[in-house]
Amino acid sequence: MKMKKIAGLFFVIFWALYLSGCSMFPAGPQPSDVNHWQVGTSAGRLGRLTENQLAQLKQAGFDCIEIGLDRIRSADDFAAKIEQARQLQQSAQITGIKIWSIHIPYGRDIDISLCDPANREKALEEVSRMISLCEYIKPEKLVIHASFEPVPENERAQRFEACKESLAVLVKTAAVYNARLTVECLPRTCLGNTSSEILDLINAIDGLEVCCDVNHLLQETPQEFIKRVGSPITTLHISDYDGVDERHWLPGQGIINWNNVLDSLVNIEYQGPFMFESAGTAREKIEVWNKLKTDYLLSVDK
Ligand SMILES: [Zn+2]
Known part of the structure; x- marks a missing residue:
């Protein structure tokens, strides 16, 4: 009898908490999550980014950036890059902008998919040296291409x-x-040009994450890709295109359905920044981001 009473009491408490929307029962992904995302932009290469440029990006409204790297051609070159990396991290701290990611260069002889073992080893050596610059730059993510082309x-x-x-x-x-290493989805004949190939890579390699470049997807829509690949997507390259080839236009100038892209990112509980890799000024990108957010929230409110 006593047990029955206790069970009944638990039942009442359970429903009371459930109906009051208690945090014991998290509501899951919400459209308003987009308000918590940081905003970033690709911002040039190591050695050419000044403190003043970082300050301007921060002032325009960016929280973080992705930087590129030039090739490492010699020991002296590497030493110079280490110095540039130290300086960049210092400038980032002074200006309050985060270096979220580094884009690893790509090219015919810096291709990690080369079949010739000696050539591939050479490429891996150079990429490993680039990665070692993280000691000074301290990014969250590295973005790499699975291959060059064709x-x-x-x-x-x-x-x-x-x-x-x-x-x-x-x-x-x-x-x-x-x-964290993220492999970027790519267009044309490059390796990783579909969600199937990207899934094949991430399923084979523990700890590998994904950079979704929404203007690289030529065989499926970005929202289809995001839905299929899911939470391993931890960083983005944001721009618009015509669906025929990559264009890196400012969002809104191409065919991408941005409400669907934002919704698919919310649904996979994306936590990274909305990282622009597009044409347009800093101010235009921030304006576009605010518009995309507003349009999306209005669309789900209907
Ligand atoms: Zn990209």
Whole structure:
């Protein structure tokens, strides 16, 4: 009898908490989550970004940036980059802007999917040196391309396997510096040009994350890609396109349905910044971001 009373009491408490929307029962992803996202932009390369430029980006409304790197051609060059990296981190601290990510360069001879072991090893060595700059720059993410292009169809499977081996090594190198390696979805014949190929890579490699470049998807819509790949997407490249090839236009100038893109990101509980990699001035990007947010919140409110 006593047990029944206790069980009844628990039942009443359970429903009272449930109906009051108690945080014991989290509501799940909400459209208003977009209000908590940071906003960022790609902002030039290491060695060419001045403190003044960082201050201007901060003033325009950006929280964080992605930087690019030039190739490392010699030991002296590497030493110079270390000095530039120290200076950049100092400028970032002074101006209050975060260096969220570093984009690893890509090219014919810096391709982690090369089949020739000696050439691939050379590429891996250079990329590893670049990753070691994280000691000074301290980014959260590194963005890498799975291959250069074109990738001939008859080489694709072999190149894919070589790429997996490389990514497995580089994920570990990045982890040494507390950075996460993200593989970017790419257009045309590049490796990683569909959600299926990206899923194949992340399922094969522990700790590998994804950079979703919404203007690189030529075989599916960005929202389809985001829905399929899900939470491993931890950073973005935001721009618009015509669906035919990458264009890097300012959002709103192409065919992307931004309400659907924002909704799919909310649904995977995306936590990273809304990172522009597009044409347009700092002011235009911030204005566009505010408009995309407002339009999306209005659309889900109807
Ligand atoms: Zn990109």
